[in-house]
Amino acid sequence: MAKKVPAQVNLTLYGKPLELKFAVPADKVTPLGVLPALQQIDNQFVDTAVEAFVDRARPISCRAGCGACCRQVVPLAEFEAYHIAAVVERLPEPRRSAVKQRFADGCAQLDRIGWLAQLQQQLEQGTTHDAVQSHALDYFRQNIACPFLEDESCSIHPERPLACREYLVTSPAEHCREPAPDTVEHIELKFQVSRLVRKLWHTGHVTQPDSVPMIYALQWVKTHPNQFPKKRGPEWMQEFFAYLGKP
Ligand code: SF4
Structure with missing residues (x-):
């Protein structure tokens, strides 16, 4: 089993101390190797935001089954x-094949309306926030x-x-079920790990957009082999926390 290095970072979040304890690979890995630590940190950021902002009058609506x-x-x-591609590959059959088929069907449906091509074209031409939102709604309406x-x-x-x-x-x-910016009230997070790592770590594979739409993930990994450099786990996390602390 790969050797792990324990780490601890203390922050103040929403006026309260937050202690983050995690372990990362001692050996050189791509950012995939520190994803479990990032998931754990993201969970703690979200839990802290919920504690800070949610009260009985406005509880979280999200629950299993919705x-x-x-x-x-x-x-x-x-x-x-x-x-995500590795998660799918670990599924037992026949579920793995069924899930792969759902990915393929979703991509085919979006390709029929030219969804991904339009998004890439909009972003290359310099789009507005509203246009990206509208494009996201087009996806939802599918x-x-x-x-x-x-x-x-x-x-x-x-x-x-x-x-x-x-x-x-x-x-x-x-x-x-019919999302719009003025009706859906999100918990606003001070730190969105997903957004931070999208901006911080990418190769020449990803420019515009700065993310891979999940429904295209299986197709995407087939044509884009992992080109990330390898660094020790603590080095990746130092980069992450340095970026987190930037104004
Ligand atoms: S992975 Fe899919 S099913 Fe799970 S929370 Fe995200 S969108 Fe929902």
Whole structure:
């Protein structure tokens, strides 16, 4: 088993001390090797935000069995695309083949309306925030359930993407079925690990957009082999926390 190095970082978040304890590989790895630590840190950031901002009058609406948000585009950091592909490969048959088919069907449906090509064109031409939002709504209107959604619950909950961990709302669940910026009330996070690592770590594979839409992850990894440099786990995490501390 790969040797791990324990680490501890103390922060102040929402006026309260937060102690982060995690372990990362001692050997040289791509950012994929520190993903478990990032997932753990993201969970702690989200839990701290919930403690700080959620009260009885406005509880979190998200719960198992409500997969309304799991029909939205999920932006993956480049290295998370390799993680999702590996998660699928570890599934037992016949589930693995069924999940792969859902990914393929979702991509085919989006390709029929030229969704990905339009997004790339918009971003290359310098788009507005509103245009990206509108494009995300086009995805949602296709009603493509996430390939991991089973009985409206996430079947890969411990392995789910960073962006999924950060999506929590206090507005009624029905608003997530027709999402709009003025009806869906998100828990606003001071630190969104998903966004930070998308900006911090990518290769020449990913420029515009800065993420891989999860539904395209399996297709994407086949044509984009992992080109990340390898560094020791503590070096990756030093970069991450230096970036986190930037104004
Ligand atoms: S990975 Fe899980 S939480 Fe994320 S969209 Fe899919 S089913 Fe929902």
